[in-house]
Amino acid sequence: MTAKLLDGNVLGQKLRANFKQRAEELALLGTRPGLAVILVGEDPASQVYVRNKVNACAQAGFHSEKHAYPAEVDPATVFAKIAELNSDPKIHGILVQLPLPKHFDSDAVLDAIAPEKDVDGFRAENVGALMQGQPCFIPCTPYGAMKFFEDAGIAVKGKEAVVVGRSNIVGKPMAMLLMHAGATVTVCHSQTRDLKGHCLRADILVAAIGKPKMITADMVKPGAVVIDVGINRLPDGKLCGDVDFEAVKEVASYITPVPGGVGPMTITMLLGNTLESAERAARA
Numbered sequence: 235m236t237a238k239l240l241d242g243n244v245l246g247q248k249l250r251a252n253f254k255q256r257a258e259e260l261a262l263l264g265t266r267p268g269l270a271v272i273l274v275g276e277d278p279a280s281q282v283y284v285r286n287k288v289n290a291c292a293q294a295g296f297h298s299e300k301h302a303y304p305a306e307v308d309p310a311t312v313f314a315k316i317a318e319l320n321s322d323p324k325i326h327g328i329l330v331q332l333p334l335p336k337h338f339d340s341d342a343v344l345d346a347i348a349p350e351k352d353v354d355g356f357r358a359e360n361v362g363a364l365m366q367g368q369p370c371f372i373p374c375t376p377y378g379a380m381k382f383f384e385d386a387g388i389a390v391k392g393k394e395a396v397v398v399g400r401s402n403i404v405g406k407p408m409a410m411l412l413m414h415a416g417a418t419v420t421v422c423h424s425q426t427r428d429l430k431g432h433c434l435r436a437d438i439l440v441a442a443i444g445k446p447k448m449i450t451a452d453m454v455k456p457g458a459v460v461i462d463v464g465i466n467r468l469p470d471g472k473l474c475g476d477v478d479f480e481a482v483k484e485v486a487s488y489i490t491p492v493p494g495g496v497g498p499m500t501i502t503m504l505l506g507n508t509l510e511s512a513e514r515a516a517r518a
């Protein structure tokens with residue numbers, strides 16, 4: 235079997251066209267969706283992600299601003315900027331790119347963002363609301379992954395889903411979304427015994443580990459839907475996911491490529507969350 239590709243660039247463009255149109259409609263009423271991105275330090279991957287987020291805003295007709303600080307900045311400076319952005323009516327979403335340098339308390343920084351502008355959905359209130367099934371902002375990466383199922387008509391209800399990785403950014407919210415959609419969810423992580431045994435039971439397998447090509451073809455049930463959240467750089471400079479794409483695509487029914495799968499969908503859903511926030515603000 236050769237799996238069908240779940241193409242994040244194609245689906246992302248489709249959704250972004252809708253977001254752009256809604257942004258234009260909102261602009262006629264006097265509100266332009268606005269995103270502020272805070273970047274601390276010189277991590278090359280974070281710089282690329284932030285650039286992509288800012289460019290995506292421009293293409294969708296959103297206002298965006300980037301606030302970049304050197305790694306050794308006093309956290310008080312960043313807290314002061316967040317406070318300013320919290321009360322800035324031009325800004326509907328505030329995103330602090332993670333990871334932050336070690337001298338930052340990341341939870342405290344995220345908690346400083348006004349809940350109604352937390353477009354990453356990382357604040358405790360938003361995490362709790364998601365857990366209760368009443369989400370305000372859904373974290374962008376798992377949100378983007380769920381859009382693939384919806385768009386391709388892949389049923390989630392009643393399926394066995396296995397999420398490999400238990401991070402706050404991906405693994406935990408992904409498991410929650412799959413559970414709310416009716417899947418029976420198993421979360422595997424670094425302490426899991428018999429990872430292969432768990433993975434082989436998965437109708438839907440989500441890899442969010444951060445280890446190149448760790449999910450091999452012998453770990454995938456024939457016909458499974460495979461979502462690869464990993465973005466790893468190989469010694470030759472090429473990007474690859476957490477899934478051994480070439481081999482697994484011969485076993486799976488659907489698979490996301492890296493690059494061009496979940497990555498563009500993360501940015502798309504960031505635009506979606508920022509737009510929703512602006513629409514809420516305009517209605518208020």
Ligand code: GUN
Nearest residue numbers: 329330331332333354403
């Ligand atoms: N670092 C890696 N992924 C993300 C994300 O989705 N949001 C933020 N803010 N930082 C990240």
